[in-house]
Amino acid sequence: MILSRKIISASISGTLFTVLLGFIWTNPFGDNITSIQNYLFSVISVTPIYMMYSMPVIMIYGILTSIISDKIGEFISIKAKETNAEIFVSGALHIVFSLVLFWISIGASLLFFITDRLLKSRNKKYEWLEAIKSLAIPLLTWLILMGIVWGYD
Template sequence: MWARKTVAASLTAPIYAFLLACGVVILQPPVSGGSSDTVNGLLMLTAAYLAISFPAIVTYGVLTSVFSDWLARRMSKRFEPFVSFGLHIGFGMVLLWLSVGASVLYWIIDCYLTHKGRRFETTQAWSSLVIPVGVVVTAFGIVYLIGVIQDTMQRFYG
């Protein structure tokens, strides 16, 4: 169970960071800098939110999810998913709306992995931790490349 929960956290963190960054970028008025500034902002916010949220999701999220599922299994089989969902939301209320979204997404991904019946080994769980790190490195790399291309274009045509 711990391995599946760790994999779920590794998948939840980048998805949630991207969705949160999209929400911030979409709610702001358009910037005159063009689409490259929007892409840069989206990628930088995704990387920043991921760097902040991933440690919390992989520690607090996994621990409270294991506890929630343990407690839900003590209830009637018919109410187990509802109890688990309610406890995930309850533990997710630690930062109000900001963390509730992450806890709901985590619960959905974990239920999906459980429904698929996928068994994860400990090495797969440890390997899954590379996903958020890879997303951060890729986001910063793309922002850097956009900057290099903009500078090159400006030197040739500006």
């Protein structure tokens, strides 16, 4: 089922995206980072904030636009009788739909696209229970990081 695969893709790529964003954009509040320990704590502190704002967008907007991109890509691939057209059209549409926040959302979109393609290449039918279980990935990541922040304070 396509929707369950998209939910799994969003859970994995959304979590990966927010963690990477935490490492890249560590200091959104302008604090001084004076040591590696300070840097790592900033990453741990800011990542749950990124998750709270980006995960709902990835789960709703990302899944919806990814399904639309894939369906349009499949349609064009069938009409053009070119099997490789589907991946290129779908990838291009993922990027077009991600132009909302430009560089930040393009990174999330590319991670989503790659994750989804890897899951699709496994030729496995993903069930709803697997999709629901995959939601534990961002939830547990958020809880662990928030536990570290609360424990540190």
